[in-house]
Each structure stands twice: as C-alpha cells, then as structure tokens.
Amino acid sequence: MTAQVPTRKKPRLAVWKFSSCDGCQLTLLDCEDELLAVAGAVEIAYFLEATRARIDGPYDVSLVEGSVTTAEEKERILDVRRQSGVLIAIGACATAGGIQALKNFTSVDGLIRAVYAHPEYIATLSTSTPIRDHVKVDFELRGCPISKAQLLEVVSALLNGRKPALVNAGLCLECKRKGIVCVMVAGGEPCLGPVTQAGCGSVCPASGRGCFGCFGPKEGPNAPALSRRLTELGLERSAIRDLYRGFSGSAEAFREESKAHD
C-alpha cells in the first residue's frame, strides 16, 4: 500500500535556561544515538550549553528549562515567549518550581542570611515558580531530570505534526507494564508512585527504591489516601511531609499534602 505524504521544513529550535541545574538541557545532549538525528531534523539556533553560535529569533520551538526566581527572569520569560512559536517547559523546575521552590514554604530572608556571607548581594524573589505561572506554555515535560525518551517523543511529535504519546496516569501503570515487582507491597518501601505521573521509565522502583515524585502529581492523585498507608508503614509525620516536599514539592497536590503534615 502506498500513498503520498507531504515533505516538511526544518524548524528553528532554541533552548533557554532559567533557575536550574542544566540537567534537563543535558538530556538533549545525552541523546547520543539520536543526537545526530535531532541535529539533522531541526535547526539548533540557540543552545548555549552546546554552542556559542547563535541565530536570532523568532524560533519555531523553544525548550525552557528552569523556574522563575528573580525579577530579571520574570521579564526574560516574557521575551522568550514573544520570540517562540511553540514553548515547551522542560523539567521539574520549569513545571513545578523545582527543589529551589522549598523556599516557597519559608522566609526567604532567613534563608539568604543562613546561606550567604554577604546577603546584601542577593536579589531574589520570595518564590520559585513554574513557567506556566508567567506565560502561556504549550506543553510540559515533567521530571528531574526529564526523560530522554519523552523529549525525543515530543520533538518527534512536533516535527511530524501529531499528538505526543505521553501519559498523565500514575507511575504504577509503567511499573506494571514493565513487570517490576511493587516495592511498597512486596518491600514495604515508601513510594510516591501511586500519586506521581508516569514517564520516567520507573527508574527508582526498577532499582528497588520507592518513587520520590520528581515527575510531580499524576492526574487526579489521592495523596491523603497514600499518606494514611505511609503512616501504616511506619513513616513519621515529618518524613511524609519531606517525601512530598521534594523536586516537585510545590506542585499543588504535593504542596497541599506536605502542608497537611507540617
């Protein structure tokens, strides 16, 4: 069977960094086997982690890493949005505020004084917030770091004009498809998998460890029910609070559940 298929042009790609560790951008470079295919399929116009060469916007696709934690970033994200066709937030920082969003739960002034010898040099907002709080985001890739497979899937879907095949269901779906034995039921390990979005490849449970929720809440999570079970497994109230308050701890469902255990 044959049919005519249209040809396509190379989209212009930019990769932006806000408050983050660069790990998600590195996932793009980590593509290894697929890296040449990526470089061949898109025009990498702005990606400082990979090259100093830069081509001015506008850009067809922007990948945005990091959260907004400074006044300068608040302005810069508006500029990135203006220059971008499709804007994809990548990683726990860009989609939930990241680990630096721990400051959302406490006094920033106190933190600055505790950490820096010269607090007077530090200019920061009182919160760390995801990109969606500032501009329209077309798509989000969760995780700390993001999954290479999901990044390739979303880029591939964009290039081919189709919907990305990514799930918003819980991690248990992924563990069970892979045949991983449940670390909570069989091992008594505290695991956030039942309330966390799938997509990482069940990295932690595959290594015998509980999920620590870096992909953020799944669609319709029932965190209070999980917390009751975690209590039965022997977790202290503060340990439950800290478990939710991790890399995606400022995402709503995790934030509220951690606050309920303050």
Place this chain on the structure above:
Amino acid sequence: MPDMDAKASGAAVVLGVDGLDALVGLLVAGGYRTIGPRVEEGAVVYGPVRGVADLPAGYVDEQAPGSYHLTRKKDGKALFDWTVGPHSWKRYLYPPEQLLFRAERRGGGFSVLPAAEEESPLAFIGVRPCELAAIAVHDRVFSGSGVVDPGYAGRRDGAFLVAVNCTRAGGTCFCPATGTGPRARTGFDLALTEIEDGKRHLFVVETGSERGAALLAGLKAPPADGALLATVTRLTRKAAKAMVRDVPKDTPQVLKRNLDSPRWDDVAARCLGCANCTLVCPTCFCATVEDTTDLSGGVAERWRRWDSCFTSDFSYIHGGVIRREIRSRYRQWLTHKLATWSDQFGVGGCTGCGRCITWCPVGIDITEEARAIRAGEGRAGEGRR
C-alpha cells in the same frame, strides 16, 4: 460450592522431581519458550525457566491486603508452595506493549508492514487453576465473539499449559467462591499436584489433551495409585477450606441495583486510582493504542499498550473525560468485574486469584467492598449518583 474434583482424561501418572525436570527438558527440546515461576525482586514472577533448578524451591508467600512477603523455608524443597505473584500469564499471551504494525516512507509514499512474526510457541509451567480460568476468559474476549485478535490467537493456539493444583491457600485468594479452583478441571495439557511431606517429593500428573499425553508418553512414568489420587483430593480440598473470602452468587444483581450506594464514596476516599488492581488482574484486558514516529518522519509505528479504566485518558472521548472522579472509575471496575462482565462475555470476570487485593497499595478488598455494598442496601438514597 461446585465440585472441585478433577475429571481429567487418561490415567494419572507419577513423576519425581527428576521426572518434572525431564518434562521441562522435553518442552525445551521441542522448541517451546518455557516460561515459569522464578524468584525475582522478592516475589515469584513468571520468566524463562529451563528446568527444575530455576523454580522457587522452598519459597512460601504470605499475602494480605496491600502486602506480599516471600520467605524461604529452611530445608524447604517444595517447588509450588507459593500461590500466585504479581505477574499473570496475560503478560505473555497479551503482552503489555505490542507492536501492531509499522509503516515506512518509501519514495513519495509509504508502505505498511505487518508486525514481526511471533516467536516459537510458549509453554507455561505452573499455571494455577484460577489462571486457567483467566485464560479461558481471555479466549472468549479475544476470539469467542467471532472477532479474533490474531496476535492473541497465534500465541494462544500454540501454547502448552502445564497446570499446578493448589494445595495451599494464599492469603487473599478465593477460588472456591468463583468456582475456578483450587483443582484444575479443564483447560490444561498436563496438570500437576505436588506432594512433598518430608518422606517423599513427587508429582501426580493428570492429562488434559492429546499432546499432553504424547509428551508424557516420552517419560515412561508409572501410573498413580488410588492412595495417591486420594491424597490429591484431600490436599486440594484442604486448600479450598482454608479460603475464607466469598462472592455470593447474587452479587451481580446486588451491585447493579446499588449504583448510588454511599459505599462508592467511601471506597473513593481510600482508592488511589493507581490502576494496580486492573494491571495485576489476569482477566483485565483494556488497552490504549498509540502512534509514534521517528525523528526523520521516515518510520511510523502503532503500538497497543496495557491501559486501565482507572486512567482519565481511558474514558476520554470527544468533549472530555467521562469518568472524572475515582468514585466513578472504581464503580466502573467493580461492577464490570463482578456484574456486567458475565452479561458481556457469558462468564464471570473474576477468577478469585486475589491479586487485586494483595497488590492494591492501600489493601482495598474487592470482596469486602461487594459485601459492604450489600450490607448498605436500603441506605442508597444517602449516596449520590
């Protein structure tokens, strides 16, 4: 309770542990992919086995709602003293991820290529009676209504099933209530009953098919005497008596007339909506179909992946998600499994294996929920539809 005694065809024979090893060896030599129980990640799972040495000798499972614990008996020799683990045979007959077809860009067009041919036929070692029942359910689902799933049918037709009767009750299973065990009555090529009492370790082998008989003929096994057959009956009956959970016969009617029971709200507050119950269930078969492409746009693939009525995407149709709350998803699952399934397929959807109880991270018990809904009858107006 139905009669649990087997009416297998042909005379039963006796094999020692060496004989069982030789039986697996014959299947391997016959070109089968032999899959059986193995201990991995602290549980009995189903994977490749090449002989008796790969089987979980001395292991016993302790199961309770939301809890599974595997221990090894000191000097334990029994190979099948565990019951069922997190895997079921659907992993092999109905794989979690299956390529349906592949398309490749060629010149100005594209060609559709069928998925790769199936590998060599499967042989399952240690299929529990409840699992035979589950396979029979899938036979109806995938080929019973005149619409045949070719992938399933191909794998299923060639599969050789070595069943093993249960002489020990699991902590959560209830096959007497569903009439599916603990002794296999049909649907196997060979059925084993393990007898290991310190003095002797042997297997009484019943034959359920011609190819089962043909394979057994190669082993020159002596016939089982009346005393051994009586022991098989005694051990399986003992296991049946040890199972306490019940699913009364009128459960379908009870569930259907209690769609607004307040119990649905109660269970929704406890249910994680995580889908584990459906994924470990040996009869649940819901799937999603996903299309993928490579970066170059030169190759497209269509995959079928296990899905669940507990995900929002599962009930997404034009305009939105139908089942937005855990309450409606749980109700859908329980009423389908225990009530409307038999309307649809002419056979019950639950085979009493207990996996959904054990592997529910918060230990929700399907039989307890059904019982509570019955107990709450008359208070239906308090719930919401």
